[in-house]
Amino acid sequence: MPSIAPLHTAAPHEHDGRKGTPTTGRPHPHCLADIADQIGPRRPGAIYQNVDGRFEVLALVTDPADAAQLLRRDSARWAVIVRDTLRPDGQPFAVGSVWTTSDYLIRPARTAYAPAA
Structure with missing residues (x-):
């Protein structure tokens, strides 16, 4: 009688098609460009505006665990x-919305820190 063993067995290092690596949960290298597109020009120091307000970027969090929290x-x-x-009492808060055509950059991010005086 022939064996009923499966004809194809996934190797333990293969992943299920999601855009992450199976062992670390970090984005696959091919997805890094997608993430950069989602973030857009929002780097510390940048100011952008959309229908929700005008926002200064204070920090960019790229660690998935910290971002999820x-x-x-x-x-x-x-x-x-x-x-x-636009709010004099505006408090910092985290956003995860992707950069879209309704967002526009008012001031680009700082490229380097100025030396201390």
């Missing part, structure tokens, strides 16, 4: 900490 979403891969500059 900040946004309270297990699927988060990054987060941007911003402050609404």
Whole structure:
């Protein structure tokens, strides 16, 4: 009688097609460009505006565990900490919305820190 063993068995290092690596949960290298597109030009020091307000980027969090905790979403891969500059009492908060055509850059991010005086 022939064996009923499966004809194809996935190797332990193969993944299930999701955009992450199976052992680390970090984005696959091919996805890094997607993440950069999602973040857009939002780097520390940048100011951008959309229908929700005008925001100064205070920090960019690219560690998935930290981003997931900040946004309270297990699927988060990054987060941007911003402050609404149109509100005098604007407090920093985290956002995970992707950069879209309704967002526009007012001031680009700092490229380097100025030396201390």
